Amino acid sequence: MSDLHVYKASAGSGKTTCLTESYLELMASGNASGNYNFEHRHILAVTFTNKATEEMKSRIIQLLAKVANGEKTLPYLDSKRAKEMLRSVLHDYSRFKISTIDRFFQQVIRAFVRELGINSNYAVELDHDQVIEDAVDEIILSLDQPNNKDVLDWLLSMAQEKIDAGKNWKVRDDLINFGKEIFKEDYLKYGSLITNINTIKNYKNKIYVIKKDRSSTIINAAKDLKEKIGSADLLLTDFKNASRGPLCVLDKFSAGEIVGLSDTFLNLPNDPNNFYTKNSPQKVIDASDWLCDDVANFIDIYNENIIEYNSAEAIYRFLPSLGVLHHIDEVVKTMQKEANSLLISDSVKLLNTIVEDNDAPFVYEKVGTIIKHYLLDEFQDTSAMQWNNFKPLIAESLGNGQENLVVGDVKQSIYRFRNSDWKILGNQLESVDFKNQIKSHTLSTNYRSDAQIVSFNNDFFQYAVNALQDKYNDQLREDLVGIVSDDVLRKSYSDVLQNTKKDADSGYVEIRLLEEKNVEDWRILAINNLFNSISELLEKKYNYGDITILVRTKKEAAQVAQSLLENNIPVVSDEALQISSSLEVCLIVSVIKRSINPNDDLNKLYIEHLCKEINVVQAEEELAADMPLYEFVEKIIDNYGLRSHKNAVVYIQAFQDLLLEYVSKQSSDANRFVEWWEQTGISKSLTTGDAGNAVTIMTLHKSKGLSFNVVIMPFCTWKLDDNSGVNTKIMWCKTSRPFDGIDYVPVKYLSTLSKTIFAEDYYKELMNNYMDNINLMYVAFTRPIKALICFSMNPKKDSFNNVGDLLRKYINSPNLSEFVSSDETSAKFIQGELKPKESDVTKPLDEGSEDIYITHTDISRFGLRKKSDSSEQNIMGIILHGIMEKIIKSEDLNSVVQEMQRLGLVSADEAKQITEKLDPYINNPAVKTWFDGSYKILNERTIITANAENYRPDRIMIGKDEIIVVDYKFGEKKDSHFSQVSTYMSLLKLMGYKNVSGYIYYQNDLEIVTVS
Template sequence: MFILCKKTAMPLIVYKSSAGSGKTYTLVREYVRLLIQNPSAFRNILAITFTNKATAEMKSRIVSALTRLSAGNFKDYETYLIKELYNDYRHTEADREKYILQIRANARKALQNILHNYSEFSVSTIDSFFQKILRSFTKELKLPMRYELEMDTEYALDEIVMQLMQEVGHDKELTKWLEDFTFARIEEDKGWDITQTITDLGKEIFKEEVWEFLTKNEANDVPPNDAQPGPANPDEEENQPDNGAASLKRRQRYKQLKHLILEIEKLKYSFETQMAAFGKQALELIAGHGLQITDFKDGTASFFDKIADKNFSEPGKTLQSIAEGKTNNWRTQNSQKKEKIDQLVHNGGLQTLLIETLNYYNQHLPAYQSAAEVLKNVYVYAVLHDLKDKLLSYRTEKSLMLISDTNNVLREIISNENAPFVYEKVGTVYNHMLIDEFQDTSAYQWQNLLPLVFNSLGAANTVLIVGDVKQSIYRWRGGNLQLLLKQIKKDLREFYTEKTEKELTDNYRSAKNIINFNNAFFETVPQLLASEEGQKQLHRAYASVTQGIVRQEKGYVSVKLIADQKADGKTIGWKEQARIELVEKINNLKAQHCQLQNMAILVRTNAQGSEIAQFLNEHNIPVISSESLLLKSSVKVQLLIAALHYMANTKNSIAKTEILVNYLAIHRPEYKPDHLVFTDHLNKSENGNPMFTQILPPDFETNLQRFAQKPLYECVEMLLQQLQLNTQPDAYVQRFQDLILEFTRTKSADVGHFLEWWQENKDRDKTSVIVPEGENAVTVMTIHKAKGLEFPVVFIPYADWSMKPDIKTILWTQTDAEPFNQLGAIPLFWSLKLQNTVFEAKAKSENLKSFLDNLNLLYVAFTRPTQELYIFSKQVKKQNNPEIPESINQLLWNALNSFAHSQQFNPDEGTFEYGQPTNWALMEQKSTQTMQKLTTYLSNDYRSKITLRSDSERFFMLFDNAASEPIKLGQKIHAVLEKLIGPQDVDKVIRKLQIKGLLTAADEQPIKQRLAQIFALPQVQEWFSPQWEVLAERTLLCNNQQRIPDRVIIHHNRAIIIDYKTGKPDAKHHRQLHTYARWIEDMGYTINGKYLLYLYETGAEVVEVTGE
């Protein structure tokens, strides 16, 4: 006899991984280790991933690993598990065999447990897990029990912005504020339409830190640093004393901000006035000496002309040198007016005026620039509070919770409750936690997980966290790499030891030369930053970038820097050349027996992907891309959309034309009429349009009116049949129908609303088909979507994106400088101008973060290939050495010239080659799957296939004779009783059952009469008294079995169980109540009584059930 000896576990393990280092393998192995120790532990292990695809993959791997282990087909795992689970390393071979047998037996048991209780297999995305917790707290949060989760925040934003604009003219304070905003925009020549500006900045309210900023600012109208953090509770907002308080609060906020705006505008105006005065004074001096601006050297006196015209661009280096006395270059050496100029400069006061002007400029420019940047957004900033209030009302009215709300609301719950209570509410205790992709976790998500992590670690259970700072590419949606870099160590310091952090250093994905190239390249990058702070941050992030080599295949890397060329008087851009070379490379690889499905093209944006996919299609190369998979690219879908537009407005001639064009393209592709033919026919009178009536199916327009009266899904089904689109299977049409079904579940199911939604969403991924694996085509996708994937061959055709922040990037920043410190946190658009403001530190920090974001994107892209990597970029014309490289092509040039393999780089040709191309004829490749395609597409009128039967017929399956009537009445009384909380609910319950078809109007009086007799019984009166908490028809779960007692009433810790019966008394009824009682006692209640209420033909009887 032997036992499984547990070694002393390391409760907290943090794996810092790199691309291809086997982090998923490690997570699965640790999960399996916990299961081998306890085969039933899967219920108490929480594994968190960040995408549904990663969740499915992890579940699949766990099941696969257990299957292989139980079959004795996983030697690597067996060796690892013996090492990890047994203390005695001096065991004999016989002991080892015993251990292996037990490991295999436990693997079989664990696998069986998971498969038989798959719903309790807790591997989920972080959002799914948080939703599970949130739904357990709907009562505490006063949320609707069946609230909808809304993923589309843009749709919600459009709705609340529209609601806000509709208040203009009705709300005095808001109207005045938006009028001032409009006039301010007009003065800046930005137009009067402010809706889009509000919408653009309104997107910020969905960000965690912005929600917190706004909430803090609202707390008693105190500065953010003095307020309590955390999101507002929607119901607390709703229960505030009326709109009067909200209006007063808004008025006070607007008043304070208006005062600050006037102060900031005064500061800005003061600078502009003084600088313009300096300019005019200088121009008067120049004119007074008989001189003109053109008499001076370029970049000197013209400065005064600019500032007189309120152009305050930075003075040139020459002017700065003149003011500092380093040079006297006011004029050229051979100037014909040099005496006059010298007289003016030295004796006429121009030099003195220049010095005074530049001193004032340098001293006051930061405040002026700060004022100018703040004023761009300050009006919308005030409106963000109104949008936040509208959002709270919107989700309450619509009974929904936005996906962006989850972390905010949950943070409030978890911060106010201890972890055991949270677990109790969820209904599961998680002893162990495994968290994947930790670098993509947001600050709020981590704060929400932290109490649960503390709870697990405090009980000496395992918490395993895996992440890679270098693959943190989701900062724009909250991902915070600082959590993995340093915050986790700070938060969990009491559990940290020198053995807590581990590194996965080997790369199992890529061939040797790809790993060597990436090691050298990314080791060099931090040295290319002039900023010492930038170097420090990059060194911390890329400290573990060097990877070991596992695979011995050589691999191949090619980089080509391409310059624009001129030919026949035309410029051939470098991107056009890159596309041509891309096609050549793909065709060459295909000729060398490399399957198309093994190639991937990675791009920075969807627009670039669309451009590449279209180019490949033109060259007859099959492509799978987000653009090609969009439903709008299907002619059949275009026809259906055109038909819906025409149905909504029969005078829509454009829709009518599109119907003809698309219908002909599908059914008569040989017919290609000139668009004038369509115009001619469409311009005819309404009674004479032979083309429309002759080409389209008979009675199309007549049937369209009938279709319009049907629900949206049924309407589209009828259009499919009428337009003969259901003759062959079509993935686009099927997905389009699924999309309509999804739309009608949550939104208004009319044609107009759907067409509006389609117009807004037709370019998004949600409106695309899902392609099965195995298609032999080149994959085109963004780098963000490629994260976690691998391909034998990877092309990066446009490696030239900017490393700088986007001009639409919004920075939320604060300052101690007057008067801006009174604003609290203020949103500013990133620009180079911020570098000479009181917000300069935040701007520089954003520059560095943006550089790291884009470097991480490059790292993700470079680490996707297993065999070959092809990079195309723009040739660098001008070599410069900024503090931070501004673009990827500049970074490539600098790195290729200085890294370990620079001897392979030819700077004149702009080419780099490392290794030899793969011999694909000898490579084992994933075979192309043979797809079994459907030959027909099922599309029928459901009414000819399905007959609906009333619920009442299913509910009362009795003989239709007089003898059965009393029994049927008893069943109906039973149906009412089991749903009653108290006698006051009788009318409401009867109405609900009538709506469902279970009761008729004729049933109402007989049921009420019988219920009055039943409620007259003393024991029944006790059961329905208000002192009890009532659990009616609640499911009991125990040992994988379910039971539903009709009524359980509870007071303090005492419980009484009641069950209603319509048949004859039977011993099995007593046994049933004994079972209920045991299960309820196991929940910690004392059973004070068990009763059966028999409903007879003319009366009722209460029977107390005693004994066990």
């Protein structure tokens, strides 16, 4: 029996290199018999994103090519075998099993469609939010049907309770938010079993009785105590601290409100002096003796009843919604069946049934391959159900004497809201699942960050983990000590210390604590400091493109982006640049609204305002009954002349893309689209990709796995634990007597749960929240290469509620005084020196070349060309065309060709032949300016028309006053070449570009043909 190798890989420790070399070692060991072909078919490497899978494939091929070419040596692989392995992978690329976890699950499910009772041509549905909205709308529209009476009763109950609480009676948003529970694994395990409406009704009545009984007992006891005080001719305000005194809480109880008891109240019976002062009248002093006993008696009654009252209150809150939840689940399933689609979240559950009901060999037989080895990346992000699907397959592999590997880092687990469970890697894997088969490894060297950043993180996270663990332990209820673990954080961060191979004085860390009276003023101050930091970095020869701003939320990203853009600082962000922030897009939506409701005076005024703001003349048009919505939007754009608004074009195009997607999937109904836009579409952002020399703005969750020269965190203030009423986190908790009747119930995560039967669940969730938020800090602080800059608050009063408090407590440590400078309102911690940048790692778009990145498409085109039936001339044309895709400037030619050769995609002779053909082609004096950096270059960018047709020019060159489109041709002339370029030119003119010219550039005779 072989080992399951567990690599604990801290940030920047070479995880991908480890996976790559492990993959090759497994591949080489499988080829020991001399059969070099197709061993990659029997190794499955799984990660969580398409980008990560492509990176791993590329790394494996690159490393094989280096070994094959003699550039690198590996102890288990010689050059000859590496060449054979590289050839087998490239010629059998479709079976190169580097996959996302979802793609692998889909592959297995499609092999079992008959057994699962689903159609083989099903579509995968990714938009869970839209599915829930559609299901809730379907339920509301069908409430008048006789078979939905129970659902109607539940909704009326929910609406009445909202009215009683002084809230809006509408329940749609509540149903949508709570309905999302059906996608969570806890619901799949517990909630999906609750299907009987009568059971829920009876249970609700039972909980109400318990709640009413316990509250009545507490309220009556409070009234009795208050009456006794009154019978002694005393008022509650007669006692110590008058109206602010602890006894005044009895007024709230007497009015029917159940509240918590303060520590001051709980301390009253300990000493009669707690009731009076030296100036109190004698009757107050006389009453203090019997009050000690009576207050103590009230506290006993309160304590005897409050746990069950709080428990009943927590359960009762969601019982009406629970009555509808199963119905939502059923409607979703029906709608998916009718649409012949499968929710991506259902894949895990379906695969669970497959793996549970069949042994591994049968699964392999159905899938059509035998997997010997599993390599699981980012294991801390694996969910319990995902792991249950892999566990028997890995057990089978180990039982057959095969090696397997998982790589992860508990400290980087930040996706718990997607069902990930770090405890599998943290504890379960080694102590439960494969107890005697684990071989642990720790990757302890940080190859990413400079030395001072590594040193800071080593010290800070040791301090922070201990401080946070102590805070947690202080809160833990005494009766739960020993039941709930009190060293989770310390164990999880036991491997936090890292080594570095960078120069000892390299790297820079700056923490600024800023003081302001309120949060909004503080944010303005933080952004002003952000500008100062950016200016300082530019003075040190850093480019905008070197700087990444990390924030906690999309709202913060939008705030930062707006501020930077207003100050003419270029920005790139997939999350901050919301499509709805464009006034032109707002105008389009408002005109659609006007066509639906011409009498909406407020909307009319808004249209007038928008027209003034963007300087357009208001047009009058109505949505014709027979005009499709997409065409109507085109009409709005033309009537208002919006195509000429260059700064808005990208937003308008993105809006049209969203509209096209909505119309194709949903309907062309304007009313429904506006509803969707205001609920979902309004939060969509531009997908900007790489915009050259611009500041990147990104949320913390998006930054995981990436690295940046400089990281600035302007708002390092998020809460360590959000247990406020605004939070909507739901926990599924096991019940006990007297709350039996339903085994698991949904309760909202609030601090009051610490005084319920769910206290153990509460404290576990509290620890999970602490873990989530310190992990977010860890992920953020380990992204930078050169510099880390953070801003946080400097409160007047000591507190310990957010991540900024951790930073403040750390830099105020006595042993760090030499790193800190401060005044009355601010403090600054500096470790290391912000040195001038040595070289331009990130170059502006018009000053440098793109990185040479070989994609799956490249490999498919070049690596498999030997199997093609095409002529050698056609093959060479394909290769030349593919290389031109990678070229921005003329000097890029050699590096592109060398990269192709290094990866084994072209031979040395072919590389020489390619260079001989393309060198005169791109250095032709007639096209010198095309390849010297004079233009902004867009290679192989897709243009999508209003009819959803795709066009892809070879090269678009954007100058100050012109735009040029070029198609490369490496064969004979054809008439179709002219119409093709002419179409590109027309499309560019429709997009609002002026002075468009087009050319066909033939390689054979270096002829440049002008297209009119």
